[in-house]
Amino acid sequence: MTHSEELFARAQKLMPGGVNSPVRAFGSVGGTPRFMAGAKGAYLYDADGQEYVDLVCSWGPALLGHAHPAVLDAVHAAVDRGLSFGASTEDEGRLAQLVMDRVPAVERIRMVSTGTEATMTAIRLARGFTGRELVIKFAGCYHGHVDSLLAAAGSGLATLALPGSAGVTEATASQTLVLPYNDLAAVEAVFAAHPGRIAAVITEAAPANMGVVTPGEGFNAGLRRITEANGALLILDEVLTGFRTGWAGYWGLTGATEGWAPDLFTFGKVIGGGLPTAALGGRAEVMDHLAPLGPVYQAGTLSGNPVAMAAGVATLTHATADVYATVDARSLELSAALSSALDAEGVDHSIQRAGNLFSVAFGTSEAGVHNYDQAQAQEAHRYAPFFHSMLDSGVYLPPSVFEAWFLSAAHDDAAMERIASALPAAAKAAAAA
Ligand SMILES: Cc1ncc(COP(=O)(O)O)c(C=O)c1O
Numbered sequence: 001m002t003h004s005e006e007l008f009a010r011a012q013k014l015m016p017g018g019v020n021s022p023v024r025a026f027g028s029v030g031g032t033p034r035f036m037a038g039a040k041g042a043y044l045y046d047a048d049g050q051e052y053v054d055l056v057c058s059w060g061p062a063l064l065g066h067a068h069p070a071v072l073d074a075v076h077a078a079v080d081r082g083l084s085f086g087a088s089t090e091d092e093g094r095l096a097q098l099v100m101d102r103v104p105a106v107e108r109i110r111m112v113s114t115g116t117e118a119t120m121t122a123i124r125l126a127r128g129f130t131g132r133e134l135v136i137k138f139a140g141c142y143h144g145h146v147d148s149l150l151a152a153a154g155s156g157l158a159t160l161a162l163p164g165s166a167g168v169t170e171a172t173a174s175q176t177l178v179l180p181y182n183d184l185a186a187v188e189a190v191f192a193a194h195p196g197r198i199a200a201v202i203t204e205a206a207p208a209n210m211g212v213v214t215p216g217e218g219f220n221a222g223l224r225r226i227t228e229a230n231g232a233l234l235i236l237d238e239v240l241t242g243f244r245t246g247w248a249g250y251w252g253l254t255g256a257t258e259g260w261a262p263d264l265f266t267f268g269k270v271i272g273g274g275l276p277t278a279a280l281g282g283r284a285e286v287m288d289h290l291a292p293l294g295p296v297y298q299a300g301t302l303s304g305n306p307v308a309m310a311a312g313v314a315t316l317t318h319a320t321a322d323v324y325a326t327v328d329a330r331s332l333e334l335s336a337a338l339s340s341a342l343d344a345e346g347v348d349h350s351i352q353r354a355g356n357l358f359s360v361a362f363g364t365s366e367a368g369v370h371n372y373d374q375a376q377a378q379e380a381h382r383y384a385p386f387f388h389s390m391l392d393s394g395v396y397l398p399p400s401v402f403e404a405w406f407l408s409a410a411h412d413d414a415a416m417e418r419i420a421s422a423l424p425a426a427a428k429a430a431a432a433a
């Protein structure tokens with residue numbers, strides 16, 4: 001038995017499924033999840049001492065690479081000052097300012113601890129601000145485990161083929177209108193059918209939880225136009241894309257140049273540099289409806305935690321234009337290598353891309369993947385053998401075809417060569433499936 005196998009056997013007696021977040025359980029790829037003992041730069045080290053090039057990067061936060069020295073120094077210094085004060089600190093303002101410098105449409109920000117809290121609060125705030133009840137979300141988009149946003153959600157629900165979650169009341173579910181992604185006509189039709197009742201549209205800035213799906217030309221801008229015309233708010237969920245797909249997130253690649261901004265953004269992952277911090281921010285007029293100024297209540301014992309703030313400040317400070325240029329270049333290099341390895345084995349596929357995020361979808365070259373139906377219709381069975389072949393060669397991929405691949409600025413030539421040399425055997429395994 002490997003140490004990971006022993007730990008997993010023990011964990012299954014202690015925690016549901018042996019994990020604290022479902023996608024970690026290797027449910028759709030099978031086999032034993034690797035229990036990790038450490039991480040440095042582009043590499044993960046498991047409990048058996050095996051080294052892996054990491055293409056999960058903690059599901060996004062590790063933009064600079066694991067255990068970046070500047071982030072560790074900032075965290076160590078913060079720890080020495082105390083772990084949590086339950087009171088305001090100067091670093092909260094520093095992190096807020098760093099976000100606003102990058103995303104000027106964020107006029108006010110509220111720090112929370114998880115992306116789920118950020119989207120949950122954004123929805124409550126949108127309802128409180130507009131006095132309306134209904135919310136539109138898109139099939140295949142994942143916004144954390146908020147009751148009202150679990151219908152047709154991506155990520156672990158896509159992996160486990162769950163249409164939604166037990167425990168969500170009919171009343172809650174009925175207030176969410178789920179529409180196909182990339183379909184502005186459907187959005188127009190639903191607004192026409194429910195005049196004056198829709199509080200907000202929430203969308204991933206670029207979906208990356210049904211695999212990656214590129215927002216069609218003008219899709220996000222169209223959502224802005226339709227919501228504005230109907231007195232509803234637009235919530236752009238940048239928990240995954242924020243400060244990863246570029247200096248100002250995915251909005252920076254699209255809205256900033258097209259001249260529109262949402263009412264609210266949600267952030268997570270990179271903003272906390274690997275510690276539990278997330279945020280929502282946006283127009284002051286809307287944000288000031290939050291308590292203590294306004295009637296929409298939100299709070300958190302550990303919100304703005306000083307150690308997490310220090311990690312976030314150090315991460316955003318070191319996430320320079322060079323970092324984004326490196327991650328962008330590595331992403332193009334890797335997706336090209338992946339595509340040619342699959343082509344060499346005759347494996348039909350499409351590379352799904354949004355900025356430097358990408359994923360592979362099997363058997364989809366003809367139409368590509370533009371919505372959740374297409375994502376679910378792919379030849380998903382090819383992913384498990386592909387994944388395990390890569391793992392055996394020392395490359396740690398997301399354990400689900402419905403998740404994005406993440407790179408970091410620490411993925412150097414040696415790491416890229418390890419991945420490139422693992423791809424041919426993995427492509428062969430995918431072809432044989
Ligand atoms: C787009 C998006 N929104 C929200 C969340 C929820 O964030 P968290 O897992 O920190 O609750 C995630 C990921 O988990 C995400 O990818």
Ligand SMILES: N[C@H](C=O)CCC(=O)O
Nearest residue numbers: 021022023059155209240
């Ligand atoms: N897809 C999720 C985040 O983006 C994966 C993280 C998790 O739920 O554990």
